[in-house]
Amino acid sequence: MKNTPIMLTVLESLNNALLQVMEKDDRVYLLGEDILDPYGGAFKVTRGLSTRFPERVLSTPISESAIVGISNGLALAGLHPVVEIMFGDFVTLTADQIINHAAKFRWMYNDQVRVPLVIRTPMGGRRGYGPTHSQSLEKLFLGVPGLRVVAPNSLPDPGKLLETAISQEERPILFVEHKLLYTCPVLEYGLGDLQDFEIVSSAGPFPTHTLKFSSAEKSKLTIATYGYNFELARKAALELAYEDEIFCEIVVFSQLNPFEMDPLFESIRRTRALLTVEEGTFTLGWGAEVVARAAEAIPSIKVRRAAALDLPIANSKSLEEKILPSQELIKELALDMVN
Amino acid sequence: MPMSQDYDLYFTMLLIRRFEERALAEFSSGKLVGTTHAYIGQEADAAAIFSSIAQDDIIWSNHRCHGHFLAYGGDPYRLAAELMGKKTGLVGGRGGSQHIHWRNFFTNGIQGGIVPVASGMALAKKKLKSKDIAIVFIGDGTLGEGVLYESLNIASLWNLPILFVVENNRYAQTTPMEVAVSGSISARFEAFGIKTYEFESSDVLELRPGAKNAVDYVRENQSPAALILHTYRFSAHSKGDDTRDRETITSIRAKFDPLRIQASRLSAEELKKVESAVSILVDDAFLRASADPFPVLKP
CATH class of the missing domain: 3.40.50.920 (Rossmann fold)
Known part of the structure; x- marks a missing residue:
């Protein structure tokens, strides 16, 4: 009998990636609402991280604009913040910080600064969450100069995309995770x-x-x-x-x-x-x-x-x-x- | 012979005054385009605060940033070049008057948005176990922005080493604070448990110890504080948009001009010397900048 490896879900792949990157690089900080264990975030992408890195996982009040703004500041100061916006629908609250701050700083200040910021957020519907918890709003941020928008999928390797996003310094990244993707297995080539x-x-x-x-x-x-x-x-x-x-x-x-x-x-x-x-x-x-x-x-x-x-x-x-x-x-x- | 502290403070304030007067004049002559927000009347705030900070402190300023930049020790020539959109400007002509950066000095033109960014830099300083602090300048107009209060809440919860400076110049563009700001300014900060210092003065010698106390408090306690300065803006919000009563402004200026107050402490010889030094600096800044090339867009 052949041993079949247990298939990783996209959620596990992303969670592992956060763990790996925080292990490797102490400049990485995590901010977000309800991300502390035992809850570990509304969709559990951050589960286990606050236990492992209590100094670098910061649970915040419900203040999406401020936490993205604070993350902008951390990034300008040379750290690598990852901020979780609990539902993608709430990115409208962070639009000023993304468009008029994070995405502009590098160019506006004549390439003298870097903003290595990652904003992770679950988008998408098909779960019956209704008008303000189901949208795919990433299109509102396409065409914003200075911003990269990345969306993982079930092809190998969603976690690698996240690790790359966090490690790079070139520009801020909006990292869009569809909610239904979390439970999807990461596909294997040829299988x-x-x-x-x-x-x-x-x-x-x-x-x-x-x-x-x-x-x-x-x-x-x-x-x-x-x-x-x-x-x-x-x-x-x-x-x-x-x-x-x-x-x-x-x-x-x-x-x-x-x-x-x-x-x-x-x-x-x-x-x-x-x-x-x-x-x-x-x-x-x-x-x-x-x-x-x-x-x-x-x-x-x-x-x-x-x-x-x-x-x-x-x-x-x-x-x-x-x-x-x-x-x-x-x-x-x-x-x-x-x- | 080294000059006195009285002289240095006056020098900073006069440099700001003459620079802003020149910038406004150059607008009229067509050398500057876009807009500018003069700091005329508020010079004592900048002189008091920037003579109290440490070298690596983080500064975030707003649309009315020239005074802060010059008091920070910034080069008037690079600022003039930026206002003219020149390649040699602080950010190569990309930002202009309200979007500049030099060393640890940053500005942006969005009301309130700079407050969480400054708070984040303060958090970074704290996490990296530095003794540096962040200082963010807002005005009475910024008190209308929601993200300010989100940031105050977090700054207090996380004990961030940040000083919130409110320069209440009593008008948000053309709107008097009576129609825009309810209740008390200091109570806003106190409600979040933030230590508050408040002064109603344009005398730099009165403001300086207060500014120093506030800066030192933030550094020593690694906790936020607010410095509320009730001041006056003598010039228009930007260029020609002053709807206020001329006579009232004139009589306020006669009473509260920070330069006039500080000038009374200098000898005639010192005043002559400082006028001449500042005039050379400002002339040189604008003349050199106007001869500089414009930037070219790289593909």
């Missing part, structure tokens, strides 16, 4: 859902992954996505392949801002068709920018966008399911595009 795919990852600290069906001669569509929505896109792509013999390439972004388009453009040059999938609202979303850049770079391609309806996210499951983009919607749009 399970990935066994049909050939995967190419771009170089650089926050890579873009391109998934192609190994058996497919030609793919007819490129699906671009990030974060948890890669789960939906992957399942939709597998169904399209098995049920309809339609093969898609999936391009999974780890970095949402700045936009690095080369791997996606390469895929679109093969397929001539682009479908973007995201959980933020449709209008002026991540997909709008991706589609615009693709259309500028590669003439006469087909484009569609799957995103949330332009509505608040309802509490009731029957409404929430209709408001957020689904696996079925991805399949429907894909079929429509290739037929």
